[in-house]
Amino acid sequence: MKSTPHARSGSDNQLLIHALTSAAHSPLTALTRRIADAGCSLAESRVATIGNEVSIMLLANGAWDALAKLETALNKLARDENLRLAHYRTTPREPNSHLLPYMVEIISADRPGIVARIVEFFSQQGISVEQLHSTRYLAMQTGAEMFQAQFTIGIPADVHIAALRDDFLELCDGLNLDAIMDPVKF
The missing domain is CATH 3.30.70.260 (ACT domain)
Structure with missing residues (x-):
């Protein structure tokens, strides 16, 4: 058959x-x-x-x-x-070869709304959040309340990566977040 x-x-x-x-x-x-x-x-x-x-x-x-x-x-x-x-x-997820996997990491002083603002930014760009892990912790040296998040995102292949990275890092600078955005290497 x-x-x-x-x-x-x-x-x-x-x-x-x-x-x-x-x-x-x-x-x-x-x-x-x-x-x-x-x-x-x-x-x-x-x-x-x-x-x-x-x-x-x-x-x-x-x-x-x-x-x-x-x-x-x-x-x-x-x-x-x-x-x-x-x-x-x-049902199985359809392979999506037009999405490029990128890892985003954010570290900052803890305060409400960080994840919401980052997810909103990616959503507005048509970028999917594939995985998200976030946590709060106390800084060893100062005891300050800190926040860390790691996102795996799927960037459509037709998106200009350098422009997206510039816009993202500008957003993070405005929110006083330390951030990186790199391709997933595996």
């Missing part, structure tokens, strides 16, 4: 799983075991401890019936372990 562009293969069947719970009771082992036991594979994963909580995002691949088995196992796990668990079916 000939495959059509809209035909779904086994690897096109995906289940996105998001669990939130106390970091002391991380369900990572239980979740990955359920994925394997259902006959699915783990395509992507993100685990982050934020405050006293852990956030786990997993993307499972498998045949539609294996995903149905996994959904049943996840519903039981959520009930038995009293987890905040959400899951739903999704």
Whole structure:
């Protein structure tokens, strides 16, 4: 049988799983075991401890019936372990070769609205934020409250990089942020 562009293969069947719970009771082992036991594979994963909580995002691949088995196992796990668990079916992300991956890092004295202003800038430029990690900390030397953020962004290939970098660094100078913007090198 000939495959059509809209035909779904086994690897096109995906289940996105998001669990939130106390970091002391991380369900990572239980979740990955359920994925394997259902006959699915783990395509992507993100685990982050934020405050006293852990956030786990997993993307499972498998045949539609294996995903149905996994959904049943996840519903039981959520009930038995009293987890905040959400899951739903999704489709693979289409490759987007016209987006250039860049890393942006910002460090400054902590104050409200920094992330909102940077995300707004990228949005206005038609640039997607692919990943974001931010944290607050106390400077070792002075004890000042500091802020750090790392963004991975997708810049459309037709955007003039030097002009974008100039505009971004001008924004950061105006907000008194120390920033860099470099291509992702991997």
